[in-house]
Structures are given as structure tokens and as C-alpha cells.
Amino acid sequence: MKNNYLNMIGLAYRARRCSLGEETIVKDIQQRKAKLVLIANDIGPQTRKKLTDKCNSFGVPFIIVDDRETLSHAIGKSQRVAIAILDAGFATKIKSLLG
Template sequence: MKNNYLNLIGLAYRARKCSLGEETIVKDIKQNRAKLVLLANDIGPQTRKKLTDKCKTYEVPFLIVDDRETLSNAIGKSQRVAVAILDAGFATKIKSLLG
């Protein structure tokens, strides 16, 4: 079940329904484009606080998932600690797979 959500993140990335990078994710949260934010469990404390605070302020759901290595492999990029899902369908399915 866990592997399915990683496949879905990769699919969303290839469909250009993801944003990567702290500043881009914050911008997407503010513009109400982000439907779900996925954070690696080994994200730095400052980045974690910044992103979780923005999510809470703008009422965007966020989930703490696997480590940065696993998250990065799912999208085929290196050293990614956060991914914003921009599509409601992908976001709903990933939330359901993660429980």
C-alpha cells in the first residue's frame, strides 16, 4: 500500500501536478493552488516549521511521509524534502492511501 502512494507522486510529477522547492511550495500554498503538502520525516526544523505554519494558516493539509531519499526517488530528483500536490484528485487519492 505504501508503494502505491509513491507511484502516485511520481505520476503526479510527470503530469506536472506537483511543485518542488520551499519557495515555490509557499507561493502555491498562498495562491491556494496546493491541495496537499508532503514533507519528508527528516526535513530540517526551520523548513518544517515554515511549511507547516503556512499550511495551517491557509488550511492546506500536510502529511509527514518517508525520508528524503524515498520521496526524492519517487519523483526522480535528488534531495527533495517537500512536494506540493496541485491536483485535487491526486491529493485525495494519496491521502486515502496514507490513511
């Protein structure tokens, strides 16, 4: 189950339906492009507050998932603490896999 959602993140990344980096994610939330934001559970408190507050104010769902190592490994990049999913289909599937 857990592995399946990581596979979906990898597919979304390869399909270019993800955004990475704090500023890019915040911009995508504000422009309502982001359909789901995945946040690592070991993210810094200031970054966590910034992302969760933006998600709450713009009505974008977010999920706290595994640590940054697992999240980074899913997309083949290093030290990624948050990923915004830009496609509604991928977002729905990942939410269903995470319960």
C-alpha cells in the same frame, strides 16, 4: 500500500501537477493552488516549521511521510524534502493511500 502512494506521487509529477522547492511550495500554498503538501520526516526544523505554519494558516493539509531519499526517488530528483500536490484528484488519492 506504501509503494502505491509513491507511485501516485510519480504520476502527479509526470503530469506536472506537483511543485518542488521551498519558495515555490510556499507561493502555491499562499495562492491556494496546493491541495496537499508532503513533507519528508528528516526535514530541517526551520523548514518544517515554515511549511507547517503556512499550511495551517492557509488551510492546506500536509502529511509527514518517509525520508527525503524515498520522496526524492519517487519523482526521480535528488534531495527533495517537500512536494506540493496541485491537483485535487491526486491529493485525495494520496491521502486515501496513506490512511
